[in-house]
Amino acid sequence: DTAVSQTPKYLVTQMGNDKSIKCEQNLGHDTMYWYKQDSKKFLKIMFSYNNKELIINETVPNRFSPKSPDKAHLNLHINSLELGDSAVYFCASSRLQGTGANVLTFGAGSRLTVL
Amino acid sequence: AQSVTQLDSHVSVSEGTPVLLRCNYSSSYSPSLFWYVQHPNKGLQLLLKYTSAATLVKGINGFEAEFKKSETSFHLTKPSAHMSDAAEYFCVVGSSASKIIFGSGTRLSIRP
Numbered sequence: 001d002t003a004v005s006q007t008p009k010y011l012v013t014q015m016g017n018d019k020s021i022k023c024e025q026n027l028g029h030d031t032m033y034w035y036k037q038d039s040k041k042f043l044k045i046m047f048s049y050n051n052k053e054l055i056i057n058e059t060v061p062n063r064f065s066p067k068s069p070d071k072a073h074l075n076l077h078i079n080s081l082e083l084g085d086s087a088v089y090f091c092a093s094s095r096l097q098g099t100g101a102n103v104l105t106f107g108a109g110s111r112l113t114v115l
Numbered sequence: 116a117q118s119v120t121q122l123d124s125h126v127s128v129s130e131g132t133p134v135l136l137r138c139n140y141s142s143s144y145s146p147s148l149f150w151y152v153q154h155p156n157k158g159l160q161l162l163l164k165y166t167s168a169a170t171l172v173k174g175i176n177g178f179e180a181e182f183k184k185s186e187t188s189f190h191l192t193k194p195s196a197h198m199s200d201a202a203e204y205f206c207v208v209g210s211s212a213s214k215i216i217f218g219s220g221t222r223l224s225i226r227p
Contacts, residue, residue, distance in 0.1 A: 004158070040219075041153075041203055041222075042217075042219055042220070043159075043205065043217040043220075044217075090158060090159070092159075101147040101164075101166050101209055102209060102215065103149070103161055103164060104151075104159070104161070104215070105161075106158035106159040106160070107158050108156075108158045109156075109157075109158055
């Protein structure tokens with residue numbers, strides 16, 4: 001069983017469209033994250049949720065809106081897609097919140113290409 | 116404030132020779148330190164973790180890292196490289212302030 005699963009794995013779309021990426025974890029973790037990895041492999045945190053509550057919201061355009069219907073799911077919706085949104089988006093989860101000792105379990109990534 | 120610097124963006128070694136991937140950190144708190152590996156088109160996987168116990172940490176696939184507070188370093192090593200070690204490696208620092216910071220990554224290539 002996949003611990004952290006993301007769908008879709010690949011997404012190609014036109015500028016201006018709206019798209020969503022879904023993430024689910026079956027580890028029983030309380031905390032989930034979205035990271036963006038650019039073409040130079042640099043990873044940057046976007047959001048973190050603990051038990052459905054937003055706890056980290058880095059400087060991200062408000063076109064990006066996370067949604068956590070329950071603690072096992074964290075979806076990412078992106079409005080009005082731009083070329084610069086092209087990247088690989090990783091979902092992750094961890095057991096502990098409020099400590100930098102968290103071990104993160106990552107999904108396989110969702111590669112978004114905006115044309 | 117905390118930060119992490121991976122000193123080499125690309126390291127190339129021959130199969131069977133030692134691997135050294137360098138990482139320096141800065142942290143106002145007692146840090147937790149991690150190494151993650153990312154194989155091509157895959158997600159990141161934890162290699163090893165340091166959280167103020169033994170300074171020499173052993174991880175999966177024969178990798179280990181040594182925490183040196185005086186040098187603020189947490190370099191990753193492996194005695195003998197294998198072709199399957201070719202991947203991107205990330206050094207990560209976490210603090211009690213719940214911040215987790217990723218380094219910029221080091222691409223490890225293995226020559227036959």
